[in-house]
Amino acid sequence: MLELPRGRRLDLSSPVVMGVLNVTPDSFSDGGRHIGIDTALAAAYRMLDEGAAIIDVGGESTRPGADPVSVAEECDRVLPLIERLCGERDCIVSIDTMKPEVMREACRAGAAIINDVNALQAPGAIEVAAAENAAICLMHMQGEPRTMQVAPVYASVVDEVGAFLGLRIAACLAQGIPASRLLIDPGFGFGKTLAHNLELLAHLPSFQSLHLPILVGMSRKGMLGQLTGRAVVDRTAAGLAAATLAVWNGASIVRTHDVAATVDAVKVADSVRRAAQAVSAPS
Numbered sequence: 001m002l003e004l005p006r007g008r009r010l011d012l013s014s015p016v017v018m019g020v021l022n023v024t025p026d027s028f029s030d031g032g033r034h035i036g037i038d039t040a041l042a043a044a045y046r047m048l049d050e051g052a053a054i055i056d057v058g059g060e061s062t063r064p065g066a067d068p069v070s071v072a073e074e075c076d077r078v079l080p081l082i083e084r085l086c087g088e089r090d091c092i093v094s095i096d097t098m099k100p101e102v103m104r105e106a107c108r109a110g111a112a113i114i115n116d117v118n119a120l121q122a123p124g125a126i127e128v129a130a131a132e133n134a135a136i137c138l139m140h141m142q143g144e145p146r147t148m149q150v151a152p153v154y155a156s157v158v159d160e161v162g163a164f165l166g167l168r169i170a171a172c173l174a175q176g177i178p179a180s181r182l183l184i185d186p187g188f189g190f191g192k193t194l195a196h197n198l199e200l201l202a203h204l205p206s207f208q209s210l211h212l213p214i215l216v217g218m219s220r221k222g223m224l225g226q227l228t229g230r231a232v233v234d235r236t237a238a239g240l241a242a243a244t245l246a247v248w249n250g251a252s253i254v255r256t257h258d259v260a261a262t263v264d265a266v267k268v269a270d271s272v273r274r275a276a277q278a279v280s281a282p283s
């Protein structure tokens with residue numbers, strides 16, 4: 001059970017899907033440089049109807065080479081959308097941001113989860129997350145978004161990611177944030193080669209020693225392109241295979257652009273996982 005603000009909870013006894021909603025001018029343009037809010041809202045409602053448990057709203061691209069965005073610009077992109085989404089539907093919104101000011105305003109607009117690819121390392125971020133009573137996804141990244149894919153190096157990627165997440169969990173607990181509000185994520189593609197990503201997916205069960213629900217995001221990423229030779233929009237099948245393996249290996253939340261198909265894949269993988277556990281531990 002993940003504890004959310006305002007007494008709400010998210011049941012993770014079965015794995016769930018997080019749908020990606022990027023509100024950047026290249027995603028939901030109104031023809032100019034503004035966000036078409038009704039188009040973005042329609043995409044969110046569609047993902048909820050398809051079975052997404054969480055909508056992950058992001059106003060800043062973390063892709064290598066993306067332009068930096070100011071606090072004001074990021075707020076202008078995400079806040080109106082979060083307000084309408086939370087006002088019109090009973091849904092769980094996560095805010096994908098590294099900026100404490102955006103975290104605070106998004107939580108006040110209704111966001112329940114802070115999804116920070118920088119694991120609350122920005123000055124003031126952990127204090128905001130604690131004060132807003134938000135749930136938090138702590139993700140591992142080596143380096144910074146602009147340069148992280150240049151030459152990622154690890155002695156042991158599984159050990160180093162696990163040690164980093166352990167330190168960030170400890171920092172949150174020291175700030176008074178209960179473990180029941182925390183999620184962990186190995187950060188596929190964030191300062192990792194294909195070999196690193198495959199090793200993390202294969203060894204995902206080792207992160208269960210941290211005793212927190214695991215979130216994974218591999219949808220459409222470069223690792224799937226490297227494995228299949230396919231373009232970004234043709235990676236759905238590869239993403240379903242990755243999501244299936246992640247759930248088999250213990251993931252509780254799968255972040256994806258392809259919600260309907262991933263909901264089905266997660267159901268199949270979870271059912272087989274339960275059957276395997278029933279055999280190994282008869283009741």
Ligand code: 8Y4
Pocket residue numbers: 058062096115116117137139185187188215216217218219220221222232255
């Ligand atoms: C095509 C489409 C190619 C998207 C690459 C991408 C994660 C995340 C991202 C993740 C968590 C992305 C915000 C990168 N990835 N948050 N965010 N975990 N928790 N790239 O893996 O989607 S953005």
